[in-house]
Every structure is written in structure tokens, then in C-alpha cells.
Amino acid sequence: MSKEAYKLTSPDGSEIELPVRSGTLGPDVLEIGRLYRDQRVFTYDPGFMATGSCESTITFIDGDEGILLYRGYPVEQLAKYSSFLEVAYLLLHGELPTPSELEKFDTTVRTHTMLNEGMLRFFTGFRYDAHPMAMLSAVVGSMSAYYHDTMDIDNAEQRDIFAHRILAKLPTIAAAAHKLNAGQPFIYPRNDLGYTENLLQMLFAVPAEPYEINSVAAEALDLLFILHADHEQNCSTSTVRMAGSSGTNPYSAIAAGISALWGPAHGGANEAVLRMLREIGDAKNIPKFVAKAKDRDDPFRLMGFGHRVYKNFDPRATIIREMCHKVLKQMGRKDAPLFDLALALEEVALKDDYFIEKNLYPNVDFYSGIIYRALGIPTSMFTVMFAIGRTVGWVAHWREMITESNRRISRPRQLYRGPVQRDYVAIEKRK
Ligand code: CMC
Numbered sequence: 001m002s003k004e005a006y007k008l009t010s011p012d013g014s015e016i017e018l019p020v021r022s023g024t025l026g027p028d029v030l031e032i033g034r035l036y037r038d039q040r041v042f043t044y045d046p047g048f049m050a051t052g053s054c055e056s057t058i059t060f061i062d063g064d065e066g067i068l069l070y071r072g073y074p075v076e077q078l079a080k081y082s083s084f085l086e087v088a089y090l091l092l093h094g095e096l097p098t099p100s101e102l103e104k105f106d107t108t109v110r111t112h113t114m115l116n117e118g119m120l121r122f123f124t125g126f127r128y129d130a131h132p133m134a135m136l137s138a139v140v141g142s143m144s145a146y147y148h149d150t151m152d153i154d155n156a157e158q159r160d161i162f163a164h165r166i167l168a169k170l171p172t173i174a175a176a177a178h179k180l181n182a183g184q185p186f187i188y189p190r191n192d193l194g195y196t197e198n199l200l201q202m203l204f205a206v207p208a209e210p211y212e213i214n215s216v217a218a219e220a221l222d223l224l225f226i227l228h229a230d231h232e233q234n235c236s237t238s239t240v241r242m243a244g245s246s247g248t249n250p251y252s253a254i255a256a257g258i259s260a261l262w263g264p265a266h267g268g269a270n271e272a273v274l275r276m277l278r279e280i281g282d283a284k285n286i287p288k289f290v291a292k293a294k295d296r297d298d299p300f301r302l303m304g305f306g307h308r309v310y311k312n313f314d315p316r317a318t319i320i321r322e323m324c325h326k327v328l329k330q331m332g333r334k335d336a337p338l339f340d341l342a343l344a345l346e347e348v349a350l351k352d353d354y355f356i357e358k359n360l361y362p363n364v365d366f367y368s369g370i371i372y373r374a375l376g377i378p379t380s381m382f383t384v385m386f387a388i389g390r391t392v393g394w395v396a397h398w399r400e401m402i403t404e405s406n407r408r409i410s411r412p413r414q415l416y417r418g419p420v421q422r423d424y425v426a427i428e429k430r431k
Contacts, residue, residue, distance in 0.1 A: 006030055010039060025060050025069075042413045047308075052233075053410070054241065058091060058396050059232040063309035068316065070230060071095070079319050084225040085109060085195055088392040091230055092163060092399070112168035113189035113198065115176070116146050123180045132177035132384045133262045139173045140166070141255035151249040153402050162250045163395045170391050171195070174384045175202030181380065196221040199388070204376065216330045217375045220323055221385070224368055227316040228386050230393030236260040236267065240394040241401045242410040250398055257394045258387050264303070267390070269365040270382040272303040273342075274373060283344045290345075294354045302349060304366030306358070316364040324367050327374045335374045342370060 003020040010016055016039060018030040029052050032043055045051045060069040068075040071090050078087050082096075089097045089105050097105060119139060126135055144151060147165065150158045172189050179186050179202075187202045196218040205211035231237070240257035244250065261267035280289050292300040307314055328336050346362050349355045365386075372382050401407065 003028065026062070036413070042415070044415050053238060054233065054401065056232065056397070056400060057094065058400060059230045059393070061232055061309050063307070063311050066310060066313045066315045068231075075227065075315055076319065079223055079226050082226065084222045084229070084389070087226050087229050088167060091392050091396040108164050109168045109195065110191045112164050113172050113191060115169060115172050119143070119146060120176060120186060123176050123186070126180060128180060128183065130180070132174065132181060132381050133258065133387070135177040135180070136173060136384055136387060137255045137258040137262070140170070140258060141252055143169070144249045144251040147251070151251070153247060153250065159250070159399055159402070163399070166251070166254060166395060167392055170388050171199040172202060174381070174388055175199060177384065178203055178378070178381055181378070194218065196225070214331060216327060220327050220371050220375065223323055224320070224371065224385065225389035227319060227364060228389030230390070230396065234266065235263070236390065237394055237397050240398050244398045244401055245407070245410040250395070253398055254391065254394055261387055261390065262383055267383045267386040269303050269363070270369040270372070270386060271379050273366055274369040274379050274382070276303045277338055277341055280341060280345065283341060286345050286348050290348055290352060302345070302360070304362055305349060305355065306360040307363045310361065310363065311359040313361050314363045317362045317366060320364060320367040320371065324370050327371050331374060335370060338373070339370050342366065
């Protein structure tokens with residue numbers, strides 16, 4: 001049954017009807033697509049505070065209740081019972097795989113991990129201290145120069161090949177970026193290893209000695225990748241959808257998403273949290289930093305706090321907090337003081353009226369960096385790790401967008417506040 005339309009009255013007294021559409025979960029939406037055609041007005045919503053940009057069947061978030069569902073499954077259940085590759089299959093295909101589907105998917109991803117040697121040589125062109133996110137976006141963008149024969153966006157088989165390739169090769173690219181920064185030789189992927197085990201060995205193995213994979217480290221990474229796998233229409237995912245809506249090739253769209261993720265208000269926050277904790281240094285300095293965060297004249301914010309959608313708690317943060325305890329207990333005692341400092345900061349902020357009134361809670365990135373650090377992953381690689389997990393979400397959204405029956409290029413409008421039309425002034429007449 002269709003819901004009753006919203007009725008607005010225009011300044012000339014005529015009535016405007018805005019049809020209402022309901023999803024399976026979440027608030028209704030008003031359809032405003034005909035507003036300009038019928039009324040010659042646009043809507044204005046900087047930052048998309050109340051604007052849905054698409055229909056989607058992938059992920060649902062209820063920010064008030066702290067609910068996150070991938071294809072209907074609560075993230076807590078997936079974190080407890082599933083694996084990253086199974087979640088990746090779920091996001092891409094809409095259903096949990098059967099055992100044989102999972103085995104086939106796992107084998108396909110495992111056997112696409114190598115990079116073309118030409119692509120590997122790119123890394124010798126980067127400066128030794130290039131930020132790994134810069135290398136990641138550049139090398140992923142350049143994949144379109146290698147796979148142009150399988151980039152037909154309207155071909156379902158080629159879309160699948162792209163999905164498997166990017167998922168399989170991202171850890172290899174990430175590890176190559178790290179090895180350049182570390183001044184160590186590149187370590188080739190090993191297809192006998194699982195997704196996170198392989199990533200660990202590519203990051204940390206050296207030719208001079210055997211490398212033993214720590215199962216807790218692999219488990220922690222798998223969990224972090226599950227928690228980062230998708231988050232509906234966030235900044236980087238919307239960027240991928242928007243770039244992809246022009247019909248560009250998928251590698252370029254993902255490279256755009258990686259660039260959007262890098263910012264400190266988004267995926268770059270995990271790196272920023274660690275820098276902030278180091279700056280705070282000691283629990284006795286917490287009140288000073290909390291006061292800075294509350295000062296309207298000071299741009300400082302408590303990194304890892306607040307979220308556009310979660311206004312009660314971030315369910316991913318709750319899960320990661322527990323994993324922090326496990327990882328630090330098993331392998332990162334030297335990082336325990338940092339975690340203790342984070343817990344102390346959390347305690348102070350959660351009791352503070354400013355943070356309570358503005359619904360600011362620790363988000364996923366408040367704790368993820370502590371785990372990465374305990375695993376020996378350098379700070380500059382934190383956002384790269386986020387990107388590895390989020391890639392499957394970007395791909396799922398790109399595929400959803402590209403197969404929409406009414407696909408059209410994303411093209412927002414604006415409220416123009418520039419000069420009105422004026423005539424060109426010859427240079428000799430300008431003062
Ligand atoms: N510390 C201090 N004040 C804050 C913070 C913070 N971390 N976050 C928001 N506020 C204040 C902000 O100053 C504003 O106050 P007022 O209403 O007086 O102007 C109010 O809370 C609302 O903030 P906003 O910037 O309008 O909210 P938003 O929804 O646009 O931004 C956010 C959300 C995540 C960008 C923001 O909370 C933030 O910058 N947090 C720190 C960065 C961070 O941790 N980002 C990771 C997000 S989770 C991972 C991901 O999705 O990528």
C-alpha cells in the first residue's frame with residue numbers, strides 16, 4: 001500500500017505533492033526528483049544530512065540503536081561466526097555461500113594475488129617515504145592500464161573478474177607499499193595461506209629468516225576487515241558510486257574511493273587517533289585535551305569520537321574493544337599503556353556533558369589503531385588496512401549502482417552565490 005504523499009504549499013499557493021517511499025527498514029524517504037521540473041526549486045542539504053542518494057540492498061545502519069546489518073545479518077553475529085572472505089561473498093552476492101561456493105570463491109581470490117611485474121616496478125619510482133595511501137590509490141588506479149581487456153562495465157563476467165582481482169591484489173599492493181617504506185625486499189604472495197595470513201607474511205616476512213604467522217594476529221585482522229567491510233553510503237563509498245556513475249572503469253572508481261578514505265574525518269582517523277594518544281602522552285594531560293576539544297575556537301577534535309550516523313554507540317567499536325584486550329594480552333604488552341590511556345580518555349569523555357549532549361561516542365577507529373600497532377603495523381599503514389577491508393564494500397556498491405535499471409550519472413545542483421553576469425574588462429583597464 002502506497003503511503004500518503006507529503007503536501008507542501010508553494011509561495012503562489014499551489015499544492016506540491018512529494019510521494020513517500022518506504023524501505024524494508026529505516027525511515028521513509030520523500031521523492032523530490034520532480035521538484036525542479038515542476039517548481040523550479042532545488043533542495044539544499046550540504047553534507048547530505050537528510051538526503052538519500054540511492055536505493056540499496058547491501059547494508060543497513062540504525063544510528064540511534066547502534067545496529068549494523070550486512071544483507072540483513074547483524075555485524076555482531078558475522079564477527080563471531082563468520083570469516084572475512086565469507087562476509088565478502090555475502091556482500092557481493094547477497095547471500096551467505098554454501099560450502100562449495102565458499103571454497104570456489106576462496107580459491108579464486110587466493111589464485112589472483114600476484115601483481116604484474118611491471119606494476120611492481122612502479123614502487124621503485126616512489127620516494128622511499130611516500131605515504132602508503134598515496135601509493136595505494138596510484139597503483140589501484142593504474143590497474144586500469146593492465147586490465148583494459150576486462151573492463152567492460154556492462155559485462156557481468158568481466159565485473160566478476162574485476163571484483164576477484166581487486167580483492168585478491170589489494171593486500172599485495174598494500175604490502176609492497178609497506179616494504180618500500182621499510183626498505184625491505186618485496187615478498188611475493190603465498191596462495192597456500194588464507195587472506196589475512198598471506199597479508200601478514202607479505203608485510204613482515206624477510207628473505208633472511210623464516211616467518212611464523214601469529215594466529216591471534218590473523219584472527220584480529222580478519223575481524224577488523226569484517227567490521228570495516230561496508231558501511232552503506234559513507235564518504236568513500238558514495239565517492240566510488242559517484243565516480244562510477246559516469247561509466248568510468250571500476251579501478252578508477254575504487255582509486256577515487258581510496259583517496260576519499262584517506263581524509264582524517266573518515267578512514268584517516270585511525271592514524272590520527274594514534275598521533276593524538278601519543279601527543280596526550282599521559283592520563284594527567286587528558287583534561288587539557290578534552291578542554292581543547294570542547295573549545296569552539298580551537299579546531300582540535302578528539303579523534304575517534306563522534307559519527308555522522310551513530311548517535312548512541314558504534315557497534316563496531318564495542319567488538320574491537322574486546323579484541324584489543326585479547327591482542328594486547330597475547331602479543332602487545334608494550335602497547336598496553338597506550339590502550340590504558342585510550343580507556344582513560346574514553347571514560348573522561350563519556351562522562352563529560354559536552355560529549356553527552358552532542359552524542360559523541362568512540363567510533364571504530366578509536367580502537368583499531370591500537371590493535372594495528374600491537375601487531376607491528378606502522379601508523380601510516382592504518383588507513384591502508386581500513387581500505388583493504390572496505391574494498392569489498394566499494395565493489396558491492398559499484399556493482400549495485402552499475403546494474404541499476406535507471407542508472408544515471410550523479411550530478412548534484414548548487415545554490416550559486418557568485419557574481420552575477422558582468423562584462424570582461426581588458427587588462428589595461430583593470431586597477
Ligand atoms: N571532538 C569534539 N567535538 C566534536 C567531535 C569530536 N571528535 N565530533 C563532533 N564534534 C562536535 C562538533 O564540533 C559539532 O559541534 P557544534 O554543534 O557545537 O558545532 C558537533 O559535535 C557535531 O559535529 P559535526 O562535525 O557537525 O558532525 P558530523 O556528523 O558532520 O561529523 C565526524 C562526524 C565523524 C566527521 C566528526 O564527529 C569527527 O570529526 N570526528 C573525529 C574524526 C573521526 O573520528 N572520524 C572517524 C569516523 S568513523 C570511521 C569512518 O566512518 O570513517
